[in-house]
Amino acid sequence: MRSIIKASVVALATAATVATGAFAANHSEQLTGDLKIFLDTSNPAPRATMEEAIGRFQEMHPDLNISTTVIDREAYKTQIRNFLTANAPDVATWYAANRMRPYVEAGLFEDVSDLWAEPEIAENLASTKGAMTIDGKQWGVPYTYYQWGVYYRQDIFNELGLSEPATWEEELANCQKIVDSGRACYTIGTKFLWTAGGWFDYLNMRTNGFDFHMQLAAGEVAWTDPRVRETFKNWKTLIDMGGFIENHQTYSWQEALPFMVNGQAAAYLMGNFAVAPLREAGLTDDQLGFYQFPAINPDVAMAEDAPTDTFHIPSNAANKDAARAFLRFMVSADEQTVINSGANLGQLPVNASAKVDEDKFLEEGFAMLSTNSPGGVAQFFDRDFPAEMAKIGMEGFQEFMVRPDNLDAILERLEKARQRMN
Numbered sequence: 001m002r003s004i005i006k007a008s009v010v011a012l013a014t015a016a017t018v019a020t021g022a023f024a025a026n027h028s029e030q031l032t033g034d035l036k037i038f039l040d041t042s043n044p045a046p047r048a049t050m051e052e053a054i055g056r057f058q059e060m061h062p063d064l065n066i067s068t069t070v071i072d073r074e075a076y077k078t079q080i081r082n083f084l085t086a087n088a089p090d091v092a093t094w095y096a097a098n099r100m101r102p103y104v105e106a107g108l109f110e111d112v113s114d115l116w117a118e119p120e121i122a123e124n125l126a127s128t129k130g131a132m133t134i135d136g137k138q139w140g141v142p143y144t145y146y147q148w149g150v151y152y153r154q155d156i157f158n159e160l161g162l163s164e165p166a167t168w169e170e171e172l173a174n175c176q177k178i179v180d181s182g183r184a185c186y187t188i189g190t191k192f193l194w195t196a197g198g199w200f201d202y203l204n205m206r207t208n209g210f211d212f213h214m215q216l217a218a219g220e221v222a223w224t225d226p227r228v229r230e231t232f233k234n235w236k237t238l239i240d241m242g243g244f245i246e247n248h249q250t251y252s253w254q255e256a257l258p259f260m261v262n263g264q265a266a267a268y269l270m271g272n273f274a275v276a277p278l279r280e281a282g283l284t285d286d287q288l289g290f291y292q293f294p295a296i297n298p299d300v301a302m303a304e305d306a307p308t309d310t311f312h313i314p315s316n317a318a319n320k321d322a323a324r325a326f327l328r329f330m331v332s333a334d335e336q337t338v339i340n341s342g343a344n345l346g347q348l349p350v351n352a353s354a355k356v357d358e359d360k361f362l363e364e365g366f367a368m369l370s371t372n373s374p375g376g377v378a379q380f381f382d383r384d385f386p387a388e389m390a391k392i393g394m395e396g397f398q399e400f401m402v403r404p405d406n407l408d409a410i411l412e413r414l415e416k417a418r419q420r421m422n
Contacts, residue, residue, distance in 0.1 A: 030061075030063065031061040031063065031064045031321065031322045031325055032063045032064060033064065033065065033318075033319050033322065034064075034065045034066075034067070034090075034318070034319060035064050035065065035066045035067070035090050035091070035319050035322045035323065035326065036066075036067050036069070036089040036090050036091070036318075036319075037054060037066065037067070037068045037069070037089060037090065037091045037092075037326070038069045038071065038076075038083065038089040038091070038092045038093065039068060039069065039070045039071070039093050040070075040071055040072075040073045040076035040077075040093045040094075041070065041073075041093065042070055042071065042072045042073050042076075043073075045344065045345070045346075046345060047070055048344075049339050049344040049345055050068075050070075050339075051068065052344075053330065053335060053338070053339050054066060054068055056329075056335070057326055057329050057330075060329070061322075061325070064322055069089065076093075080092070080094065080103070081102075081103070081106075081108070084103060084108040084109075084314050084315075084316070085108065085316075088108075088314035088315070088316035088317055088318075089314060089317065090313065090314070090317040090318060090319045090320070090322060090323040090326075091311055091312070091313060091317070091323050091326055091327070092311070092312050092313075092314055093309065093310065093311060093312075094140070094309075094310050094311075094312050095307075095308065095309060095310055095379065095383060096128070096131035096132055096140070096142060096308040096309075096310050096379050096383075097131045097214075097217075097308075097378070097379040097383060097384050098217055098218075098379065098383060098384045098385060098386065099379065099383050100132075100134070100139055100140065100310070100312065101134055103312075104134050104135075104139050105134075107315055108314060108315055108316075109139045109140065109312045109313070109314065109315060110139070110312070110313035110314065110315050110317065110320065110323075111137045111138070111139060112138055112139065112140060112141065112312075112313060112324065112327065113137045113138045114324075115138070115141065115324060115327060115328065116129060116132070116138040118328075120328075120332070121141070121328070121331060123352075124331075124333065124351045124352045124353050125141070125142065125331060125350055125351060125352070126352070127350075127352070127369055127370055127377055128142045128145070128306075128308060128350050128377055130210070130376040130377060131306075131308050131376070131377045131378070131379060132310070139312060140310045140311055140312035140313070140327075141310065141311050141327045141330065141331050141350075142308045142309065142310050142311075142331070142350040143309055143310065143311055143330050143331065143336075143339065143350065144308070144309050144339065144340055144345050144347045144348065144349070144350065145306040145307060145308040145309070145347065145348055145350060145369070145377070146271055146272045146273065146306065146307065146347045146348055146365065147271070147272050147304065147305075147306055147348065147364075147365030147366075147368060147369055148198060148202075148269070148270065148271045148272075148293075148304060148305040148306065148380075149269070149290055149291060149292055149293060149304070149365070149368065150267050150268070150269055150290065150291050150292075150293055151260075151267060151268050151270055151274060151275065151278065151288060151289070151290055151361075152164075152266055152267035152268075152288075152289050152290070152291065153260065153263065153266050153267065153283075153287060153288070153289075154286065154287055154288060154289040155286075155287045156178070156183070156263060156266045157174075157266070157289070159181075160177050160178065160181055161177075162174045162177060162178075164289070164291040165291070165294045166294055166295065167294050167295055167296075168206070168234070168294055168295065168296040170294060171294045172237065172238075172241075175238065175241060175243050176241060178266045179241055179242045179243065183263065183264055183265060183266055184242065184243065184244055184245045184246075184259065184264060184265040184266070185238065185242075185243040185244070185265065185266055185267060186238075186243055186244050186245070186265055186266070186267050186268060186269060187244075187245050187248075187256045187257070187259035187260045187264075187265035187267075187268050188244055188245065188248045188251075188253075188256055188268070188269070188401075189248055189251030189252045189253045189254070189255050189256035190248050190249050190251075190397075190398045190401060191248075191249060191250060191251055191252050191255070192252055192253070193391075193394035193395060193397070193398055194380075194381070194382055194394060195253050195256075195269075195270075196394055196397035196398050196401060197380065197381030197382055197390070197393070197394045197397060198269055198270070198271075198305060198380065198381065199235065199269060199397070199401075200231070200235075200381060200393070200397050201213070201305050201378055201380065201381050201384075202269065202293045202305065203231050203232075203234050203235050203296070204216070204228070204231040205300070205303045205375065205378065206234075206293060206294070206295060206296035206297060206300065206302075207227070207230050207231045207234055207296050207297055207300075208227050208228075208230070208231065208297070208300065209297070209300035209301065209303070209375065210300075210301070210303035210375045210376035210378065211376075212227065213303070213378060213384075214376075214378075214384070216228065216385075217384040217385045219386075219389070219418050219421060219422045222415055222418065223411045223414040223415040223418055224411050224412065224415050228411070229407075229411070232400065232404075232407055232411075234296060235400070235401075235404075236404045236407075239401060239404050240404070244401065245259050245264070245265055248401065249398055249401075249402055253270065253274075254277065256268070257274070257277055257278065257281060258281070260278070260283075261278065261281045261282065261283060269293065271305075271307070272347075272348075272361055272362070272365055275288070275361050285360060288361075290360075290361050290364050290365070292304075292368050300375065301374045301375030301376075302374065302375045303375030303376040303377065303378060304368065304369060304375075304376075304377055304378065305377075305378050305379070305380050306348075306369055306377045306378070306379075307379055307380050307383060308350070308377065308379060311326075311327050311330055313327070331350060331351055332351065333349075333351045333353040333354045333355075334354075336349035336350060336351040336354035337349060337354040337355045337356075340354070340356075341357050342357040342359065347362075348362060348365055348366050348369060349366070352370040352371070381393065381394065382394065386421065388417070388421060389414075389417060389418065389421060392413070392414060392417045393414055396410040396411075396413060396414050
């Protein structure tokens, strides 16, 4: 479904009255002409959030003629290259890291490194800079992300006398006590493969670091590299000790939730979207906790999975001055506070000076991503790696979790795929 809405007639939410304060004072340039914005935020809540934000920007710039085109998210993915090439908008939504690489390499996204040189953005968006950087330049700005990490049963930890682990040794010691109590350490559903990708991301980033992980994603490192094998060795330690629920390959991520709800598993490595169904299933916030995936190699900085949605300026945009002003506006602390609130996107603001709703998991995730993740922000395996490699890789991860002794054959298969694609 595709629709066009004039921002001047968009119904503004109460949040429209929120003053943009210092931002408005610092960026009050007079903007004129047309500003065309293309969005993939077709679901009702994100769509309304974006339309209201555009309405606030319109109020600041009444002489600007803004038109907004909303395209169904799946249709957007197939149309983006065409509209970036011909009749490009001035601003377009997309995704960070490897997902933007094809359009950067094709010369279809504008270099916006100048925005990242401005103190407001450089200082407040530092944790996401790596995700927006290719070849040492920045190609857009983020507007929302959410954390991944370990959600766990605090009551089970209390029963077994466990504390949140900060190191891999503590993680393994906890896991052994959990297994000895007759439970699995982790629930997981790998039926649709991507959840296994999350485990690889964390184990590889904690073992070898963010830069190595990105080099692997770019096809610059062999899958048979000893450093990759070390990642799988760490993973196998958990598998061999019975750390995961049985038959996980038959469950979706939602179907794996009851194992944690029923106390058959103590934790789940998952995105923050798992909190709502866990609460709906009856777990209270007194029973639920969250911790950052523990350090494995003390010589690498902590990096996180935090899938990030982004705004870009097409290279063929007609009004790049207004587009830059819009990007500044969308990442400002006040606007980030509004659009990511529970009443809107219900995710995390990318601006470290923004405010977060009073929700313990959002607050912990915001603190982790804003101040405790100096190693970088990854976008998740199936976004960071090329689509074909991601599919083959995640198939291999699922197989490894079921048959870890097949590792050599799995890595040879992944390496052949890498060589063929490079």
